[in-house]
Amino acid sequence: MKLRLSLLALACAGILSCGKDEAPSGSTSAADSKPAEPAKPAEEPKVLNVLNWSDYIAEDTIANFEKETGIDVTYDVFDSNEVLEAKLMTGNSGYDVVVPSLTFLARQIQAGVFMPLDKSKLPNYANLDPQIQALIAQNDKGNTYSANYMWGTTGIAYNVDKVKERLGEAAPVDDLKIFFEPDLVSKFTDCGVYVLDTPSEILPMVLDYLGEEPNSFDPAVIQKAVDRMLLIRPHITQFHSSQVIDALANGDACLALAWSGDVIQAANRAKEAGKGVQVGYAIPKQGAPVWFDMLAIPKDAAHPNNAHVFIDYILRPDVTANIQNYVSYASGNAKAKELIDPAILNDPRVYPSPEVQATLYNLAVIPPEVDRIFNRAWTTIKTSQ
Amino acid sequence: MSALTGGWRRFLPAPRWALISVPYFWLLLFFLIPFLIALKISFAKAAIAMPPFTDVLYWVDGFPVLKLRGENYLFLLGDSIYLNAYLSSLWIAVVATLLCLAIGYPMAYAISRLPASSRNFALLLVILPSWTSFLIRIYAWIGILKPNGLVNNFLLNLGLIDAPIKMLHTPFAVYIGIVYAYLPFMVLPLYTNLVKHDHRLLEAAADLGAKPWQSFLKVTLPLSKAGIIAGCMLVAIPVVGEFVIPEMLGGPDTLMIGRVLWQEFFNNRDWPVASAVAMAMLAILIVPIVIFHRAQAREMEGKLT
Structure with a gap:
């Protein structure tokens, strides 16, 4: 017995130490990275810690990067701008590259979280679309601190057959009323209604539907959004930002407010699974929030040179195009467009037509005191009290 | 065991305080300092x-200025959500503790009545689950309770139900998770108490005409009071601040x-209010701890006289 126990302990120790060798924080660092030839002479150790959104990169991007540069990447994921900001504001997050959305990035710049990008180390920065760069410059002056990774919209995801079965052929899937009118959304109580767990995107959508200014900071106006959400609250199954892809793909969710690319990924997964689940995405006719996710380097990053190498690698047209083919989001990379799968490039859900683009609205940078109102409202909605 | 301590003493000729200071050093480093930091942030x-x-x-013209703001604590009073959250946490803790007691007492009693040779094995079975990660065990409950999980599929296959019962993401699931996770903390102190009981007392009660349930109520139960209180405290106090189980189940x-x-911490990114919430929670928890301490002290006194 004693011998067996000590053997067990040895085995445990072995597992622990192996785990330590491979991935410092139990993440998906590619284990098969060979000691490749050094790409650039740098004094930094050849490691890099990246924190990106979940389901937001091609399967082979990190492995390819490691093969090409010899830099060992620890790749972690998150699913909430709020939580990312809490980590960044604490300082010493340990990450070299992070991907906040633009409106959150703006606040973090103000708090002094990031270092300016050294454009001389980013020859591929020139690939970015000047039009989108100009838009981004409204929040990141002079495009100093960030480079666009992807952009997308927040809209309506639906299970094609279930919606048809409950609301008929002419179901208003491109109209927010399917979500915010109790008599319509109640038809889906039993088959799953998911909402992104982020007040910063959902509350503006409710206000937009109610005909208010989506980015209103007036507590009385925000209260209207709360009242409306409480009306439909009994029909909402789950508030979650990263479970929604799976839930849509395996039929656990019939209706969701979700991010464009996530829904298209869910549709692809459902097709692969072959269980007959069909997932659709629509940008509501009332308009939808458009957001930009930005690559940035924290000021206290331990490996800023490697971080620049990584960002430049991502900005390479073939790399961006490869990621886009996998995640089905639009990017601000103009050169990548020639290399993207035409099915994605011509998909109006990914790259909306100019008419639809005119209906999209930007989200505002939320000041801290409004933040508190938003989050308190969100707690009221989630707990119904 | 005594041989072991004797051996230790040979290597540690230092006075007793060297040993005693270890837990105090631990408390200072991992409790008092973090507590003071949180207290500072709450102002x-x-x-x-x-x-x-x-x-x-901060320093103004070479003089230190201390600026304490009480507004975070006033903020807690101004919004009913905090009071409701405290009350509902306390309620969940009380119910879960009673459930643990109802399940744990018979378990501990049965184990203490086993022949000495198999007691350790039974205790091992109680502790064994905690050899796997707490997080993984709670995840396992998701697999058991979810709509197309183990329980629902089993009941569906038997034909007992037509549609899956909603168990995950309900208070029921939270209670299951808490009782499951904290049961050993109830069983172990109860066992250490019950196993020390003198059987002759029960025999004497029987000789004097007490029925088994009477001797249980009049002899065993009062004697195990300290174990009950210790078990309840060990369960109730951490459950009040529980985060993982309600979040996942x-x-x-x-x-x-x-x-x-x-x-407060991650969504509002308001560390001062988060710290104030933590301080208030501590204050609420200290009350039962003090009661526990008093009860224990009284117990000790009772034994001495």
Whole structure:
């Protein structure tokens, strides 16, 4: 017995130490990275810690990067701008590259979280679309601190057959009323209604539907959004930002407010699974929030040179195009467009037509005191009290 | 065991305080210092900065200025959500503790009555689950309770139900998770108490005409009071601040103070209010701890006289 126990302990120790060798924080660092030839002479150790959104990169991007540069990447994921900001504001997050959305990035710049990008180390920065760069410059002056990774919209995801079965052929899937009118959304109580767990995107959508200014900071106006959400609250199954892809793909969710690319990924997964689940995405006719996710380097990053190498690698047209083919989001990379799968490039859900683009609205940078109102409202909605 | 301590003593000729200071050093390093940091932050104001709050102590013309703001505590009083969260956490803790007691007492009693040779094996079975990660065990409950999980599929296959019962993301699931996770903390102190009972007392009670249930109520139960109190405290106190179980098994409407604390910290990014919530939670928890301490002290006195 004693011998067996000590053997067990040895085995445990072995597992622990192996785990330590491979991935410092139990993440998906590619284990098969060979000691490749050094790409650039740098004094930094050849490691890099990246924190990106979940389901937001091609399967082979990190492995390819490691093969090409010899830099060992620890790749972690998150699913909430709020939580990312809490980590960044604490300082010493340990990450070299992070991907906040633009409106959150703006606040973090103000708090002094990031270092300016050294454009001389980013020859591929020139690939970015000047039009989108100009838009981004409204929040990141002079495009100093960030480079666009992807952009997308927040809209309506639906299970094609279930919606048809409950609301008929002419179901208003491109109209927010399917979500915010109790008599319509109640038809889906039993088959799953998911909402992104982020007040910063959902509350503006409710206000937009109610005909208010989506980015209103007036507590009385925000209260209207709360009242409306409480009306439909009994029909909402789950508030979650990263479970929604799976839930849509395996039929656990019939209706969701979700991010464009996530829904298209869910549709692809459902097709692969072959269980007959069909997932659709629509940008509501009332308009939808458009957001930009930005690559940035924290000021206290331990490996800023490697971080620049990584960002430049991502900005390479073939790399961006490869990621886009996998995640089905639009990017601000103009050169990548020639290399993207035409099915994605011509998909109006990914790259909306100019008419639809005119209906999209930007989200505002939320000041801290409004933040508190938003989050308190969100707690009221989630707990119904 | 005594041989072991004797051996130790040979290597540690240092006076007793060297040994005694270890737990105090531990408390100082991992309790008192973090507590003081949190207390300090609770008197600051949130700001867009790194770290995201204002200084409490700063220097003006070479003089230190201490600026304590009580507004975070007033804020807690001004919004009913905090009080509701505290109350609902306490309620969940009380119910879960009673459930643990109802299940744990018979278990501990049965184990203490086993022949000495098999007692350790039975105790091992109680402790064994905690050899795997707490998080993984709670995840396992998701697999058991979810709509197309083990329980529902089993009942569906038997034909007992037509549609899956909604168990995950309900208060029911939270109670299952808490009782499951904290049961050993109830069983172990009860066992250590019950196993020391003198059987001759029960025999004497029987000789004097007491029925088994009477001797249980009049002899065993009063004698095990200390074990009951210790077990209840060990379960109730950590459950009040529980975050993982309500987050994973509860629905979005399961309101507990641990979750409110998380929201203050990660969603509002308001460290000062989060710290104030934590301080208030500590104050609420200290009350039962003091009661426990008093009861224990009285017990000791009773034994001495």
